Amino acid sequence: MNQNANNRSQRAARQLLESWQRSGITHLKRVVPDPKLVTQDEPEPETPSERTILPVSRDVQTVAKPEILTQQTVVPTKEDSTEPDDSQKEMGVPRTTKSNLVKADRQAELDIIADQVAQCKKCPELASTRTQTVFGVGNPKAKIMFVGEAPGADEDKQGEPFVGRAGKLLDKIIEACQMKRSEIYIANILRCRPPGNRNPSDEEAANCRGFLDAQIEIVDPDYIVCWGSVAAKNLLHSDLPIGKMRGQFYDYGRARVLCTYHPSYLLRNPSAKKNVWEDMIYLFQDMGIELKSS
Numbered sequence: 001m002n003q004n005a006n007n008r009s010q011r012a013a014r015q016l017l018e019s020w021q022r023s024g025i026t027h028l029k030r031v032v033p034d035p036k037l038v039t040q041d042e043p044e045p046e047t048p049s050e051r052t053i054l055p056v057s058r059d060v061q062t063v064a065k066p067e068i069l070t071q072q073t074v075v076p077t078k079e080d081s082t083e084p085d086d087s088q089k090e091m092g093v094p095r096t097t098k099s100n101l102v103k104a105d106r107q108a109e110l111d112i113i114a115d116q117v118a119q120c121k122k123c124p125e126l127a128s129t130r131t132q133t134v135f136g137v138g139n140p141k142a143k144i145m146f147v148g149e150a151p152g153a154d155e156d157k158q159g160e161p162f163v164g165r166a167g168k169l170l171d172k173i174i175e176a177c178q179m180k181r182s183e184i185y186i187a188n189i190l191r192c193r194p195p196g197n198r199n200p201s202d203e204e205a206a207n208c209r210g211f212l213d214a215q216i217e218i219v220d221p222d223y224i225v226c227w228g229s230v231a232a233k234n235l236l237h238s239d240l241p242i243g244k245m246r247g248q249f250y251d252y253g254r255a256r257v258l259c260t261y262h263p264s265y266l267l268r269n270p271s272a273k274k275n276v277w278e279d280m281i282y283l284f285q286d287m288g289i290e291l292k293s294s
């Protein structure tokens, strides 16, 4: 690895750690996995039984990173990052090797972050108007993580992401992909509801970023789906419209990131559902799974 790439990667790691600290994450114990527990961890459902497995041919998916990312982001790619082994690794730095933590340990780490989120008052307006924080939900060892925008009224009431109308549509998409909601990990750019469901401000997204990065770091998904332009723009620091970001993978640490339309947009524009279905086919094909239209 050349010196420039090394410096870039170290800078990315430092910035991410600082964003964690700005978000109020002051400590996180790195759990050393108990070898006994490793063998007790339940096997991950690789694929539901009816799925057809395609030969995995990742080379078809090698997509050049768009200029906007190469110019503006500090997202380390698999090739140019230095990855300390797990014992030296700082939490919050995007992973470039697979986490070896068992499910229970990941859940324990997520619980610590969730407690810190519940006490967060970095965004005074959001902290004073929320019913509760909405941290995230799902399999702490999920292969796929969904990232949405921010809680709405239903999520604010129930404390869980994507439980309103958009969430019901998301559930249908998950079902069409022959998956269960519980197999996926679901979070948002923000953990508090913006009043009137307005878009998150840049400052709010930055305040909450450390929490999101912590969730990504702990769950360590192979794939992240950004639902809508707010998720895509904030995770990848891109200003491209979502229509231009679709149809290719981006790197975020170890994860491959796919961007698609938000379910709320689909409720208003049902004709875009076919585009989202194409995106799901593209995602699952990369995982070696052929999705069948029912």
Ligand code: URA
Pocket (backbone or CB within 6 Å): 148, 149, 150, 151, 152, 155, 160, 161, 162, 163, 164, 166, 167, 188
């Ligand atoms: N929309 C989102 O982006 N996230 C939610 O949790 C609910 C609706």
